[in-house]
Structure formats: C-alpha cells, structure tokens
Amino acid sequence: TGGSDVVAQIAVKYHVMKAGHMFIIVDSIVIIFAGIVFGAQKDSFSYGVTAILLGLSSLIVSSFVIDFIMDGGKHVKGVTIVSEKPELLLEFILKEIDKGATVYNGEGAYSGEKKKIIFTVVGNRQIYKIKKVVKAVDPNAFMIVNHVAHVYGLGFEKIR
Secondary structure, eight states: OTTHHHHHHHHHHTTSSOHHHHHHHHHHHHHHHHHHHHHHHTTOHHHHHHHHHHHHHHHHHHHHHHHHHHTTTOOEEEEEEEESOHHHHHHIIIIIIOOOOEEEEEEOTTTOOEEEEEEEEEEHHHHHHHHHHHHHHOTTOEEEEEEESOOBSTTSBOOO
16 A cells, blocks of 8 residues: 555544545555656656556556445445425335335425425435436426445344
8 A cells, every 4th residue: 555544544533534535646646656757767758648547547446346345245325305296206115116215204494395205225226216206206306316335224234
C-alpha cells in the first residue's frame, strides 16, 4: 500500500472522508506522479499518459472488486416510495416481488398533506420491476433508491 493506508486511517479518524475514497485519491496522486516521472525518463509523453491511464484503470477496477468482496457480493437496495396509491404498490411488492415492506405515516412539509410512505429492501434486479410498476401505477410518485451495505433479518442474512 506504500503508506496510503496510514493517510486513509487518519482521514477516517478525523471524519474527513471514507477510507476507500482516501485510498483512491492518494493512490491516484501516486499513479499520476509515477506516470509523469516514467514518461520523462523515456522522453515520451505518450508513454507517461499510457502508464497513468493503465494505473488509474487498474485502481478503479481493484476498488470495485474490493467493494464487491467486502459486501459479500450481495447487492441490495433500500426503496422508499411516497405515492397517492400505496395499496396497489404494496400489493405488487408483497405478492409479485415477494418481499416485505414497512408503511409509515408522513406529512408533506410544504403541502401539509398526509402521506403513506412505503419502505422495502430488494435486490438490484427487482429495482427495475418496481420502477416500472411505480411509473405505471403512479407516475407522480416520489421514489428514492439507496445502496444498502448490510441487511439482517427475515429473508436476508441472520443477525450474528
């Protein structure tokens, strides 16, 4: 790691940014400087640029692979939907997607209108089905999709 892990841990300790982001920044700086130095030694601008592009590509791919391994290869999303037709959407989620959901009461901050808010956690492939149904049932719905790092409980990983 050449010491970039120390810089990343300092960033995490002082809440500057996540360790993974700091690794990418520090390693990118190292790769760029290395490409400039090697390009100057070979008296070839294109050699340095090629080295930089290959190094950055390798860094990006390795970062995604590490994230994939750290997440256990499981990608799930948290979906929050505010709709005028929550019953139809809930029926789809419960019966067609075969996932549970939580419904809670909300209120529009601007309008003051009472709203039903649906929250569920689904796999990446199920997001497209939900989006398609939300668009068909209530094109004015408000939908938020978040990456979820870990899910514990029924239908997912057991709490250990």
